[in-house]
Amino acid sequence: xxxxxxxxxxxxxxxxxxxxxxxxxxxxxxxxxxxxxxxxxxxxxxxxxxxxxxxxxxxxxxxxxxxxxxxxxxxxxxxxxxxxxxxxxxxxxxxxxxxxxxxxxxxx
Amino acid sequence: xxxxxxxxxxxxxxxxxxxxxxxxxxxxxxxxxxxxxxxxxxxxxxxxxxxxxxxxxxxxxxxxxxxxxxxxxxxxxxxxxxxxxxxxxxxxxxxxxxxxxxxxxxxxxxxxx
Numbered sequence: 001x002x003x004x005x006x007x008x009x010x011x012x013x014x015x016x017x018x019x020x021x022x023x024x025x026x027x028x029x030x031x032x033x034x035x036x037x038x039x040x041x042x043x044x045x046x047x048x049x050x051x052x053x054x055x056x057x058x059x060x061x062x063x064x065x066x067x068x069x070x071x072x073x074x075x076x077x078x079x080x081x082x083x084x085x086x087x088x089x090x091x092x093x094x095x096x097x098x099x100x101x102x103x104x105x106x107x108x
Numbered sequence: 109x110x111x112x113x114x115x116x117x118x119x120x121x122x123x124x125x126x127x128x129x130x131x132x133x134x135x136x137x138x139x140x141x142x143x144x145x146x147x148x149x150x151x152x153x154x155x156x157x158x159x160x161x162x163x164x165x166x167x168x169x170x171x172x173x174x175x176x177x178x179x180x181x182x183x184x185x186x187x188x189x190x191x192x193x194x195x196x197x198x199x200x201x202x203x204x205x206x207x208x209x210x211x212x213x214x215x216x217x218x219x220x221x
Contacts, residue, residue: 033209041196043151043212086150088210095164096210098150 002027002091006099013077013106021072021102023087031090032063034072037101038083046072046085077106111135112213114199120219123189129216131182131199139163139205140182142174143198145215151198157182158205189220 003026013019023032034046047054047061049070054061058077063070074081084101091097112133121127131140139158143151156164157176171193173185182199199213 031207031209035212041145041198041215041217043198043215045209045211048209088150090206092206095153101150 004099023070029089114213129184133201137201141200145196
């Protein structure tokens with residue numbers, strides 16, 4: 001099946017810093033989603049981005065499908081950005097395959 | 109409205125108990141999913157329902173029994189669970205199976221004693 005690798009596995013930032021999270025995948029995908037899982041376990045949809053670039057406030061994402069990677073940018077990080085960020089992809093089947101996640105800690 | 113709701117938020121049960129988890133969405137989605145998530149791991153797919161019919165069972169033990177009474181509701185019936193079944197159980201929905209964005213509920217945190 002498709003392999004999804006996220007990097008870095010852990011990231012610690014000071015409030016106000018910027019960061020880039022990466023997701024590499026091993027095969028062509030028709031769907032790609034970025035999620036933020038907060039400390040209470042809720043998976044929050046950040047972006048649905050099989051290709052191209054999107055922005056939502058301080059967050060933006062870019063997927064280069066031909067090169068099989070996606071990037072999530074977080075600018076001016078806040079303590080509420082802490083949590084786990086998951087990339088999930090889907091190929092022609094119906095299964096959403098998740099990466100192992102990036103654990104982000106933003107310190108005040 | 110992109111909300112998926114789940115009840116209860118927390119559940120503690122013994123190995124001989126029978127309990128049910130409930131999931132509801134009112135987005136008109138025709139695909140619904142159950143996932144299991146252990147600590148510090150990504151969600152793992154358990155079941156997929158499409159148009160109220162079971163489409164995928166990821167070789168889940170029979171002590172987990174899903175049910176989709178109508179297009180808005182999804183249940184997961186639990187019986188004779190083991191302590192290793194303790195996890196966060198997440199429900200999700202999408203417009204159609206295999207396509208479109210998936211939206212997740214807040215989860216039920218299950219502890220089996």
